[in-house]
Amino acid sequence: MRKSPSRDRILVTGGAGFIGGHLARALVASGEEVTVLDDLRVPPMIPPEGTGKFVEKPVLALSERDLADVRLVYHLASHKSVPRSFKQPLEYLDNVDSGRHLLALCADAGVPRVVVGSTCEVYGEADELPTPESSPLSPRSPYAASKVGLEMLAGAHQRAPGGPEVGVVRFFNVYGPGERPDALIPRLCANLLTREEIPVEGDGEQRRDFTYIADVVDKLIALAGRPLPPVVNLGSGRSFSVNDVVHVLRKSFPDAEVVRKASRPNEIAEFRASTALQNRQIGPRPGAVDLEEGIRLTLAWWGARDLDDIRQRIFQEEGAD
Ligand SMILES: NC(=O)c1ccc[n+]([C@@H]2O[C@H](COP(=O)([O-])OP(=O)(O)OC[C@H]3O[C@@H](n4cnc5c(N)ncnc54)[C@H](O)[C@@H]3O)[C@@H](O)[C@H]2O)c1
CATH class of the missing domain: 3.40.50.720 (NAD(P)-binding Rossmann-like Domain)
Incomplete structure (x- = not known):
C-alpha cells in the first residue's frame, strides 16, 4: 500500500x-x-x-x-x-x-x-x-x-x-524592496532616480499606515x-501623509521637484489599523523598521538597479493605468 x-x-x-x-x-x-x-x-x-x-x-x-x-x-x-x-x-x-x-x-x-x-x-x-x-x-x-x-x-x-x-x-x-512602482513609495523612488521629480497626487495630505x-x-x-x-x-497602527514620505525622500534628494498631479477619484483620506487584535495574537514585535529607515532601504534597492530597467517599469505602470 x-x-x-x-x-x-x-x-x-x-x-x-x-x-x-x-x-x-x-x-x-x-x-x-x-x-x-x-x-x-x-x-x-x-x-x-x-x-x-x-x-x-x-x-x-x-x-x-x-x-x-x-x-x-x-x-x-x-x-x-x-x-x-x-x-x-x-x-x-x-x-x-x-x-x-x-x-x-x-x-x-x-x-x-x-x-x-x-x-x-x-x-x-x-x-x-x-x-x-x-x-x-x-x-x-x-x-x-x-x-x-x-x-x-x-x-x-x-x-x-x-x-x-x-x-x-x-x-x-x-512597502519595501521588490514592490512594483504602481504603489506609492516605489513610484516615488523610481521617479526620483530617473526624472529627479516626485509626483504627488492631490494635496499630499492623504495618510497611510505603512x-x-x-x-x-x-x-x-x-x-x-x-x-x-x-x-x-x-498594520503598524500609525499613519503618515504622502507629504511626510516626500519630506523623508527629499533628505536624500534636496533638489528634487515636487510635481502636483490630479487626485484619484474615490481617494481615501486615511488608513490606520487598530493593532489591538494583532498584538493580542502575536504580541508586540521588537525591532520594527521605522518609516525613515524603511524608505532609505527601499531607495537604496532602487538605486542599485539599472536606470533603463526602472524607466521601463515606470512606463509599463503608466501605460497600464
Ligand atoms: N502590497 C501591499 O501594500 C498590499 C496592501 C493590501 C493588500 N495586499 C494584498 O497582498 C497580496 C500580495 O500583494 P503584493 O503586493 O505581493 O502583490 P503583487 O502584485 O506583487 O503579487 C501578486 C502576484 O500574484 C500573481 N497572481 C495574480 N493573480 C494570480 C492568479 N489568479 N494565479 C496565479 N498567480 C496570480 C501575480 O503574477 C503576482 O506575482 C494581494 O492579495 C494583495 O491584494 C497588498
Missing part, C-alpha cells in the same frame, strides 16, 4: 510577487519546504529564485494533487491595483473566483490551514480611526469589492464544519504559528 504523503509543505500563491516572494524566501531560509505558485501575469521585480519549488500556473489550474502534502497555504495571488480595477473590473472577478476555487480545493484535500490575503481597502473611508476589524465593510473600488467577495467566501468556509482553519489578514500599506515588508513577513509567520483569528489587521 502506498503511504500517503506527510503534510510538511507550505504553499504560497502569488509567490513571485512582492509580499509572497519575501515571505517564501524567509520560509525557505528558516528550513521550511515551500512551493510557490504564480502564473507570472505581472512581471516579477525579483526573479522567484530562492523561493522553493516554483509552479507556474494560475490558481484556477490548481488541483487536489498539488495540495496533497500541504499543511499551510498563504493565498496572496491577486490583482491589486485600485485605479486599474476601475478600467478592467472584470479582471478583478478572478480574485473572487480564484479564492473560491482554492478554498474549496483546500477543504476537499484536507489542508489544515489557509491564510487569505485581503486589504484595508475593504473599510473604504472608515468612521473609526484607528480602524478595528469590526468596522463596516464599505469598498470604494472594484478591487476592494473583489476582496470583500473573497472575505465572504473565507467566512463561509470558517462557518462550515470540518473544513480548514481559515484566517483573513487585512494588509495596510506594505509597514516595512520584513515586519509584515515576520507577522505573517508568527500569526500562522497560532490559532488563526477569523480576520486580523496587519
Whole structure:
C-alpha cells in the first residue's frame, strides 16, 4: 500500500510577487519546504529564485494533487491595483473566483490551514480611526469589492464544519524592496532616480499606515504559528501623509521637484489599523523598521538597479493605468 504523503509543505500563491516572494524566501531560509505558485501575469521585480519549488500556473489550474502534502497555504495571488480595477473590473472577478476555487480545493484535500490575503481597502473611508476589524465593510473600488467577495467566501468556509482553519489578514500599506512602482513609495523612488521629480497626487495630505515588508513577513509567520483569528489587521497602527514620505525622500534628494498631479477619484483620506487584535495574537514585535529607515532601504534597492530597467517599469505602470 502506498503511504500517503506527510503534510510538511507550505504553499504560497502569488509567490513571485512582492509580499509572497519575501515571505517564501524567509520560509525557505528558516528550513521550511515551500512551493510557490504564480502564473507570472505581472512581471516579477525579483526573479522567484530562492523561493522553493516554483509552479507556474494560475490558481484556477490548481488541483487536489498539488495540495496533497500541504499543511499551510498563504493565498496572496491577486490583482491589486485600485485605479486599474476601475478600467478592467472584470479582471478583478478572478480574485473572487480564484479564492473560491482554492478554498474549496483546500477543504476537499484536507489542508489544515489557509491564510487569505485581503486589504484595508475593504473599510473604504472608515468612521473609526484607528480602524478595528469590526468596522463596516464599505469598498470604494472594484478591487476592494473583489476582496470583500473573497472575505465572504473565507467566512463561509470558517462557518462550515470540518473544513480548514481559515484566517483573513487585512494588509495596510506594505512597502519595501521588490514592490512594483504602481504603489506609492516605489513610484516615488523610481521617479526620483530617473526624472529627479516626485509626483504627488492631490494635496499630499492623504495618510497611510505603512509597514516595512520584513515586519509584515515576520507577522505573517508568527500569526500562522497560532490559532488563526477569523480576520486580523496587519498594520503598524500609525499613519503618515504622502507629504511626510516626500519630506523623508527629499533628505536624500534636496533638489528634487515636487510635481502636483490630479487626485484619484474615490481617494481615501486615511488608513490606520487598530493593532489591538494583532498584538493580542502575536504580541508586540521588537525591532520594527521605522518609516525613515524603511524608505532609505527601499531607495537604496532602487538605486542599485539599472536606470533603463526602472524607466521601463515606470512606463509599463503608466501605460497600464
Ligand atoms: N502590497 C501591499 O501594500 C498590499 C496592501 C493590501 C493588500 N495586499 C494584498 O497582498 C497580496 C500580495 O500583494 P503584493 O503586493 O505581493 O502583490 P503583487 O502584485 O506583487 O503579487 C501578486 C502576484 O500574484 C500573481 N497572481 C495574480 N493573480 C494570480 C492568479 N489568479 N494565479 C496565479 N498567480 C496570480 C501575480 O503574477 C503576482 O506575482 C494581494 O492579495 C494583495 O491584494 C497588498
